[in-house]
Amino acid sequence: MFSRRHFLATAGAxxxxxxxxxxxxxxxxxxxxxxxxxxxxxGMGFGDLSNHLNQPGVVCGALCDVDDAILQQRxxxxxxxxxxxxxxxxxxRALLDDPDIDxxxxxxxxxxxxxxxxxxxxxxxxxxxxxPMANSIAELDLMVRAARRYNRVVQVGQQQRSGPHWKExxxxxxxxxxxxxxxxxxxxxxxxxxxxxxxxNGAAPAGLxxxxxxxxxxxxxxxxxxxxxxxxHQWAFGGGLLxxxxxxxxxxxxxxxxxxxxxxSVAAAGGIYAYPERAIETPDTLSVLYxxxxxxxxxxxxxxxxxxxxxxxxGIAFIGNNGTLVVNRDSWEVVPEIxxxxxxxxxxxxxxxxxxxxxxxxxxxxxxxxxxRDPACTVEMGRDAAFYAHLGNIAYRTxxxxxxxxxxxxxxxxxxxxxxxxxxxxxxWSWPNIG
Numbered sequence: 001m002f003s004r005r006h007f008l009a010t011a012g013a014x015x016x017x018x019x020x021x022x023x024x025x026x027x028x029x030x031x032x033x034x035x036x037x038x039x040x041x042x043g044m045g046f047g048d049l050s051n052h053l054n055q056p057g058v059v060c061g062a063l064c065d066v067d068d069a070i071l072q073q074r075x076x077x078x079x080x081x082x083x084x085x086x087x088x089x090x091x092x093r094a095l096l097d098d099p100d101i102d103x104x105x106x107x108x109x110x111x112x113x114x115x116x117x118x119x120x121x122x123x124x125x126x127x128x129x130x131x132p133m134a135n136s137i138a139e140l141d142l143m144v145r146a147a148r149r150y151n152r153v154v155q156v157g158q159q160q161r162s163g164p165h166w167k168e169x170x171x172x173x174x175x176x177x178x179x180x181x182x183x184x185x186x187x188x189x190x191x192x193x194x195x196x197x198x199x200x201n202g203a204a205p206a207g208l209x210x211x212x213x214x215x216x217x218x219x220x221x222x223x224x225x226x227x228x229x230x231x232x233h234q235w236a237f238g239g240g241l242l243x244x245x246x247x248x249x250x251x252x253x254x255x256x257x258x259x260x261x262x263x264x265s266v267a268a269a270g271g272i273y274a275y276p277e278r279a280i281e282t283p284d285t286l287s288v289l290y291x292x293x294x295x296x297x298x299x300x301x302x303x304x305x306x307x308x309x310x311x312x313x314x315g316i317a318f319i320g321n322n323g324t325l326v327v328n329r330d331s332w333e334v335v336p337e338i339x340x341x342x343x344x345x346x347x348x349x350x351x352x353x354x355x356x357x358x359x360x361x362x363x364x365x366x367x368x369x370x371x372x373r374d375p376a377c378t379v380e381m382g383r384d385a386a387f388y389a390h391l392g393n394i395a396y397r398t399x400x401x402x403x404x405x406x407x408x409x410x411x412x413x414x415x416x417x418x419x420x421x422x423x424x425x426x427x428x429w430s431w432p433n434i435g
Contacts, residue, residue, distance in 0.1 A: 034369060035061040037101040037125075039092045039116055041074040042067070042228065044130055045107015048157065051362040052105065052128070053081070058366060062087040064095045068207035090209055092116055096123040103153075103369060106130060109237045111217045111423075114139035117154065118146040118432045126153040126369050128362075132243040133382035137390050138422035140383040141409070146434045147379040153368045155375040156382030158251045159361035160329070165354040166252060169327045172334070173256040177345055178320030184253050184297045188245035188314040193303025195233045195280030196225050216425035225279040233280040235397075240282025241301040243389045249316050251377075251385035252327075253297055256318065262404040263290040263297070263388070268395035274304055288392035299392055329353050394420045 034057060038049045041063050052058050060078050063086050065071040071088050079085040089095045095104065096119055103126035106116050114134040120127045127147075133156050134140045147154040160166045173181070201221040204210035210222050217236040220226070225234075232238035253259070270286030278284075284303035289296055306313045315328035322344040323336040334348035361376060368375040394417050395402045403412040411417040425431060 032057075034058050034366060035100055035102050037062040037064065037086075037095045037098065037104045038074075039064045039095060039104055039106050040108035040112075040130075041065040042070050043107065044157070045105055046074055047358070048105050048107055048128060048130070048362065049078075051358045052366065054359060055363050055366045059084075060086045061101050062089060062095045062098055064089040064092045066090060066209040066213045091212065093119070096120055096125065101125060103127065103365075109231045110135040110239070110243065111237045112215055114143050115216055115425075115429065115432065117143050118434060121146045121150040121152045121154070122432070122434070124150070124152075126365075128155045128157065128365050129382070130157040131382060132239065132247045132386035132389060133379070134386060135238065135243075136421060136423050137387055140386055140390075142432070142434070144379045144383050146432075149434050153365070153372065153375060154379045154382075155361070155365040155368065156377040156379065157361070158248055158377045158382060158385060159357045160248055160252060161255075161377040161381065162360040162364050163329075163354045163357035165332060165351070166327075166357075168351075169325065169332050170252070170256045172325060172348075173318050174258070177322065178318060178325060178334070179322035179344070180294070181257070181318055181320045182295050183319045184257065184295065185309065185317040185319065186246065186249045186253060186297065186299045186315075187308050188241050188249065188299075188301045189305045189308040190241060190245065190301070190313065191304055191306055192229070193233075193241045193301060194275040194284050195278040195303065196230045198277065198279045199223065199225060214426065216423065216429040218424075218426055223279075230279055233282045235281050238282070239389065239393050240280075240286075241303060242282075242286060242288070242299060242392050243386065245314055246299055246301070246389045246392070247385045249314065250297075250299070250388045251381065252316060254381075254384055254388065257292075257295075257297075259292070259384075262406060263292055263391070265291040265401055265403050266391045266395045267291075267401045268392050270396055274302075282393075283396060286392075286396060288395065290388065290391075329357070390420075 036052055036058060038045055053060060063071060063074055075085055075088050104120045106113055106129040110132055113129050117127050117129050134143055201223045204222040232244055233240055268288040270283040272280055272283055273285045275284050286301050288299040308314060310326045312328050315326060318325040323334050325334050330353050331350045333350040336343040336345045336347050364376045391402060398417045400414055400417055402417055405412040
């Protein structure tokens with residue numbers, strides 16, 4: 001994909017964080033038992049760990065979370081499942097310093113992904129990192145450089161890359177049967193996109209290291225809505241529905257359409273139209289238009305609404321001259337166009353989706369570690385999907401029609417948009433030096 005060629009060497013290197021081992025050599029032979037550590041234990045991270053523990057020869061050696069209650073709960077669950085209690089850490093650096101850990105799963109909020117992944121690579125660990133791969137474009141580029149510089153296997157949690165029915169869809173789109181594709185529509189309508197009810201700031205509960213939770217993000221008062229179910233709607237920690245669900249779906253579009261570069265332009269419109277009283281910074285209503293060569297890609301989302309196009313609350317529609325292919329995780333189908341009273345292509349009735357994409361993705365990661373091959377969703381693929389999602393959010397936040405300057409790795413003549421490319425890390429955290 002385009003990121004490997006154009007963006008691999010673009011992220012700047014500043015002061016490195018200390019106290020991380022920088023060996024890039026695997027600790028053990030690939031045929032041995034693989035010991036995993038999990039950073040971020042509450043939600044998707046623990047689901048990822050469970051899927052990996054279903055694979056033969058995989059054990060959990062350590063858990064890490066800034067919330068002691070969650071950490072103790074998950075530790076007890078792993079002990080009940082496996083008969084062995086894992087090491088428990090509040091600070092992820094202690095987990096990375098453990099020589100017995102072969103690979104780590106990063107299931108934290110988005111603002112932590114880049115720094116943790118880079119430091120894990122420097123510590124000689126392979127990495128499964130949740131999507132979106134990072135919370136900014138500069139961090140995405142840095143992560144690609146780190147994975148390749150330290151020769152680590154990095155799987156991004158865009159598990160549809162391992163799903164058989166997604167491969168069928170990609171093959172059908174690329175077969176040309178749909179005719180010339182003039183638009184790809186992508187949408188995600190979710191109730192949780194309206195955010196949580198507002199609550200007052202207060203004191204962090206006992207057992208929660210809120211300062212460590214903030215990490216490199218800007219200092220701000222404790223509010224429960226900045227954790228758990230609310231962080232995705234706060235710009236410091238996430239990017240709303242577009243970087244949550246949009247990354248999954250845009251990834252398939254990039255794959256199916258053989259997209260090998262940035263869009264010609266990106267524009268967006270939306271706002272917090274329906275729920276201004278709720279604890280949300282990201283838009284509850286958003287439309288993004290990506291201009292491509294000969295077609296467009298559109299994204300839309302509506303927080304608080306669960307009905308969507310083609311009677312699916314989320315999905316992709318590849319709209320061609322001969323017919324439209326509609327797909328989500330549940331199923332896919334082809335709706336033919338009609339010309340002169342006849343179908344232009346045979347109808348393709350709805351076909352069920354493939355189950356257990358998460359499990360297949362975990363199995364692929366383990367096999368990639370053992371064989372030292374690239375996994376199903378490489379850092380470049382993770383970078384590209386998140387890059388497109390971030391472009392849409394930046395277009396919305398700046399009210400600009402954006403054009404990407406690939407040679408300079410920034411926006412063309414738009415310094416305001418450039419300000420969103422790289423976060424300023426809060427001290428004592430600093431941009432890692434990867435050489």
